[in-house]
Amino acid sequence: MAVNLISQSPPVVRFGLEHQDGIRGVSVLQELHRPRLGPKLDRTNDIWRADLDVSGVDRLEYLFQVTDAEGHPALVLDPDNPRRAPGHLGEKSDFRLPGYQPPLWLDHPGEGRVRTVEVGAGANVPEVGVWSPPRVRRTTALPMLLVHDGAEYARYSRLLEFCWWAIAEGEVGAFRVALLDPGERNREYSAAPDYTSHLEESVIPALTERFRSTSMLGMGASLGALAMMHFHVHGRVLDGLFLQSGAFFRPGLDAVESQLTGFGRISNFVGELLKGDLVPRPTPVSMTCGTVEENLANNRLLCEHLAKNGWDVGLLEHRDAHNWVAWRDSLHTGLLPLLRRVWG
Known part of the structure; x- marks a missing residue:
């Protein structure tokens, strides 16, 4: 389940990640709000979901922090979003809102x-x-x-x-x-x-x-x-x-x-x-x-x-x-x- 824009005013995106055995929790690592780690995704059946207000931007870089059954966290890219943003700390997933225009x-x-x-x-x-x-x-x-x-x-x-x-x-x-x-x-x-x-x-x-x-x-x-x-x-x-x-x-x-x-x-x-x-x-x-x-x-x-x-x-x-x-x-x-x- 890919990230989607679910509201225009205010602009809100919904994250979704398919559940896999051994996952105990999922959060979004983002750069728009403090704390940077959040929101936490809630699980409904086999999908983890969370919403985020993205007012003020035309694109969003993010990662998922996935915590396993033993409590060990790991940062992962969004497997359902193929677009990547480069950086000195590694790639991030890149979501673009309708107003974004690359140069x-x-x-x-x-x-x-x-x-x-x-x-x-x-x-x-x-x-x-x-x-x-x-x-x-x-x-x-x-x-x-x-x-x-x-x-x-x-x-x-x-x-x-x-x-x-x-x-x-x-x-x-x-x-x-x-x-x-x-x-x-x-x-x-x-x-x-x-x-x-x-x-x-x-x-x-x-x-x-x-x-x-x-x-x-x-x-x-x-x-x-x-x-x-x-x-x-x-x-x-x-x-x-x-x-x-x-x-x-x-x-x-x-x-x-x-x-x-x-x-x-x-x-x-x-x-x-x-x-x-x-x-x-x-x-x-x-x-x-x-x-x-x-x-x-x-x-x-x-x-x-x-x-x-x-x-x-x-x-x-x-x-x-x-x-x-x-x-x-x-x-x-x-x-x-x-x-x-x-x-x-």
């Missing part, structure tokens, strides 16, 4: 070449992959997009395919993409001064020595977005920022994240920005955040503050949650206008 560029094949740039032994980021579009020489001077969690963006959000589509269709001129991957992600991306210094003193010089760059934009999602803003403020002044679902934590808004490594450092950095203790040079900023994300409130707060202080900034709220497909789906509406604005 048209997904049908465009990706091209180009990734070259590896060595940064140095013992470095936080020992090497960086740099993508160049087809038929571009290494010595050609081009703008460069710096991307936190670069390999995952390329794998799960198909970033390089999007970039080649934008270039090939004449939406923007040619540019390169530097795929920055973290070592200790939660520590390095939590407004860590040593990581920002490493980017400024080791990574950027290595990139610009290998590739002539005329301009640099920074990009990241979640903690990666926060870390890119920190780099703009305390490291290199970037020519633009694309920040998706940024982890701009504040104690009064994000208590649920307070156990995260570096939460205090993050909240202090964001607080200094909001109070005006830090006055970085304004640069064009495009922000995106899902309508059901817990980060939405802190993203709105930062966007409002930047706008009041003369930044060219906008926040796109898209009908999704905190995941790679959501970030993929807002590349066309969030990143592309920024590239045009800064690079033409």
Whole structure:
């Protein structure tokens, strides 16, 4: 029994899972409501069922947690839903509501070449992959997009395919993409001064020595977005920022994240920005955040503050949650206008 939309106003989906011998309980693991594990499915005859309000989104990623007769839980995909959403923790089942429209560029094949740039032994980021579009020489001077969690963006959000589509269709001129991957992600991306210094003193010089760059934009999602803003403020002044679902934590808004490594450092950095203790040079900023994300409130707060202080900034709220497909789906509406604005 597949998941189905059973009500339009409010939108409610019904989950169904066929009972098998040895199953003692079933719950849905979802990203719309707290607690994330729930609702529990009730068994009627040979079917486990539960309903979930999906207001605010056009698609839903989920798993079933199935508990066996001995009380051991296991996360499983929905066997009756063949659609899958990728992610660094593994695939999830993907249910799309009638309003969902995938971006048209997904049908465009990706091209180009990734070259590896060595940064140095013992470095936080020992090497960086740099993508160049087809038929571009290494010595050609081009703008460069710096991307936190670069390999995952390329794998799960198909970033390089999007970039080649934008270039090939004449939406923007040619540019390169530097795929920055973290070592200790939660520590390095939590407004860590040593990581920002490493980017400024080791990574950027290595990139610009290998590739002539005329301009640099920074990009990241979640903690990666926060870390890119920190780099703009305390490291290199970037020519633009694309920040998706940024982890701009504040104690009064994000208590649920307070156990995260570096939460205090993050909240202090964001607080200094909001109070005006830090006055970085304004640069064009495009922000995106899902309508059901817990980060939405802190993203709105930062966007409002930047706008009041003369930044060219906008926040796109898209009908999704905190995941790679959501970030993929807002590349066309969030990143592309920024590239045009800064690079033409």
